[in-house]
Amino acid sequence: MKDETQYIEVGDDFPGESRRNFFKQSTLLTALALTSGAVVKAAESNWDEKIAAAFEKLPVMLEINGKKYSLSLEPRVTLLDLLREQLALNGTKKGCDHGQCGACTVLVNGRRINACLTLAVMQDGNKITTIEGLCQGDKLHPLQEAFIKHDGFQCGYCTPGQIMSGVAVIREGHAGSEAEIKEYMSGNLCRCGCYPHIVDAIMEVKKGGQQV
Amino acid sequence: MNQFQYVKPSDPKTAIAIVSKEPAAKFIAGGTNLLDLMKKGIVNPEKLVDINNLPFKSIEKASNVFRLGALVLNSDAAEHELVKKHVPLLSMALNAGASPQLRNMATIGGNIMQRTRCSYFYDTVMPCNKREPGSGCGALKGYNRMHAIYNNTESCIAVHPSDMCVALSALNAAVVIQGTGGARRVSINDFFRLPADHPEKDSNLLKGEMITAVEIPANTFGKNIYYLKIRDRSSYAFALVSVAVALDISGGKIRDARLSLGGVAHKPWRLYQSEKFLVGKQVSQANFLEASKLSIQNAKGYEHNSFKLKLVPKAIVEALQKASSNA
Numbered sequence: 288m289k290d291e292t293q294y295i296e297v298g299d300d301f302p303g304e305s306r307r308n309f310f311k312q313s314t315l316l317t318a319l320a321l322t323s324g325a326v327v328k329a330a331e332s333n334w335d336e337k338i339a340a341a342f343e344k345l346p347v348m349l350e351i352n353g354k355k356y357s358l359s360l361e362p363r364v365t366l367l368d369l370l371r372e373q374l375a376l377n378g379t380k381k382g383c384d385h386g387q388c389g390a391c392t393v394l395v396n397g398r399r400i401n402a403c404l405t406l407a408v409m410q411d412g413n414k415i416t417t418i419e420g421l422c423q424g425d426k427l428h429p430l431q432e433a434f435i436k437h438d439g440f441q442c443g444y445c446t447p448g449q450i451m452s453g454v455a456v457i458r459e460g461h462a463g464s465e466a467e468i469k470e471y472m473s474g475n476l477c478r479c480g481c482y483p484h485i486v487d488a489i490m491e492v493k494k495g496g497q498q499v
Numbered sequence: 500m501n502q503f504q505y506v507k508p509s510d511p512k513t514a515i516a517i518v519s520k521e522p523a524a525k526f527i528a529g530g531t532n533l534l535d536l537m538k539k540g541i542v543n544p545e546k547l548v549d550i551n552n553l554p555f556k557s558i559e560k561a562s563n564v565f566r567l568g569a570l571v572l573n574s575d576a577a578e579h580e581l582v583k584k585h586v587p588l589l590s591m592a593l594n595a596g597a598s599p600q601l602r603n604m605a606t607i608g609g610n611i612m613q614r615t616r617c618s619y620f621y622d623t624v625m626p627c628n629k630r631e632p633g634s635g636c637g638a639l640k641g642y643n644r645m646h647a648i649y650n651n652t653e654s655c656i657a658v659h660p661s662d663m664c665v666a667l668s669a670l671n672a673a674v675v676i677q678g679t680g681g682a683r684r685v686s687i688n689d690f691f692r693l694p695a696d697h698p699e700k701d702s703n704l705l706k707g708e709m710i711t712a713v714e715i716p717a718n719t720f721g722k723n724i725y726y727l728k729i730r731d732r733s734s735y736a737f738a739l740v741s742v743a744v745a746l747d748i749s750g751g752k753i754r755d756a757r758l759s760l761g762g763v764a765h766k767p768w769r770l771y772q773s774e775k776f777l778v779g780k781q782v783s784q785a786n787f788l789e790a791s792k793l794s795i796q797n798a799k800g801y802e803h804n805s806f807k808l809k810l811v812p813k814a815i816v817e818a819l820q821k822a823s824s825n826a
Contacts, residue, residue, distance in 0.1 A: 401600045
């Protein structure tokens with residue numbers, strides 16, 4: 288069955304006004320579909336305007352790859368969805384969306400996290416580095432070079448997360464041995480099975496002593 | 500994810516007042532478990548109270564107690580010099596849990612409050628007394644390989660997934676709790692509940708109460724500790740069985756012993772009988788074997804997890820050997 292409400296926001300990166308209109312136009316059924324108790328109650332009382340106010344967007348300031356962003360976001364937007372869906376930084380991948388695969392690994396204030404399990408509003412004021420922020424102009428990061436040299440990927444989907452995690456492993460001082468690298472890279476899965484090559488790439492950069 | 504309101508108060512009183520008063524409000528710290536549950540529609544808060552601006556972020560050692568703020572990150576705790584020196588068992592258990600990325604987000608308080616990873620709890624089309632009281636337990640006659648062998652009910656055979664809490668249980672840690680009426684301390688071994696008639700309740704924390712710290716009493720275990728985690732892959736998986744051991748050994752004789760298990764019960768499972776047996780005994784393989792046999796006296800396996808009845812005693816012996824040989 289065609290769901291007409293679905294199309295209102297498509298192609299609208301910052302659906303501020305349309306969101307408000309969407310709620311104004313919404314019928315009781317639409318509100319019911321949102322399932323939240325407060326929403327249902329509000330809809331029954333024709334409080335559409337109040338619902339819109341309750342889900343107001345929040346101001347969020349982020350610095351991503353050295354660039355400052357002043358954003359207005361719904362609280363439920365994850366950092367991963369913000370990067371990919373609203374800022375066109377889709378180097379960061381959505382694998383499982385549940386913190387199990389590591390494809391969404393980014394650095395926040397220099398520390399690696401899963402971007403899928405944090406809300407963008409929770410990161411207000413923080414500095415974020417994604418795979419797009421690793422290279423300097425046309426010059427690849429040493430670990431990016433090493434991944435190419437050692438064939439550290441096949442399909443490439445997990446690669447941005449692997450590289451971000453690999454950079455963190457070296458910076459954290461957890462690249463002392465093959466076993467240590469394996470343990471500290473365990474949050475990044477690779478279905479193609481490129482693990483030995485990924486470890487080789489990290490080992491080489493660590494041994495090379497380059498600035499990472 | 501359903502929509503929700505978001506607030507970030509800067510004092511504990513306000514945060515506690517909101518969650519105490521509003522039935523559909525919840526605290527969020529690291530978010531690594533809560534957001535996962537919200538995406539699946541298992542937990543549907545209408546308001547999130549972000550507590551990351553609150554001050555519970557310090558690690559302090561006093562003469563008789565080691566104190567970790569509830570907002571200390573799992574990775575910071577695991578790598579902290581004082582933790583490694585004075586409570587190495589905690590560091591070991593923390594590093595056995597999750598992945599480096601998750602440990603950089605997850606907090607001490609959040610680790611305690613994480614929900615079970617029982618696949619029937621996570622699958623909203625399946626019955627689950629923990630998720631939906633009265634709907635039944637999908638695991639009881641289902642694929643229960645990961646499930647509990649120490650139970651006081653068949654209404655829920657889920658296990659608590661934390662590694663950190665198993666170490667805290669062995670160390671007799673206390674959970675410091677703040678509510679609208681003041682603060683209280685509860686031993687971690689009393690903090691968690693067995694499912695009994697209320698499998699939906701993981702702990703005895705009341706609505707609106709907030710964990711502010713964990714306190715570990717000073718101990719004399721030194722380096723005679725070990726955290727053994729047995730899982731389906733060599734890293735980044737929940738425990739099939741885990742064992743936290745702490746021994747106070749003097750002249751080859753055991754003066755004090757602590758044993759707690761993970762992956763086998765609704766809470767970290769202390770083995771008081773085995774501990775009692777070990778106290779006063781010599782460090783020996785025979786004594787370790789005898790202590791391990793006592794561990795499964797009251798255990799019961801289900802269709803797919805009976806292997807744990809064999810695995811538990813063997814894991815205990817190995818962990819005791821490792822702990823007693825650490826110089």
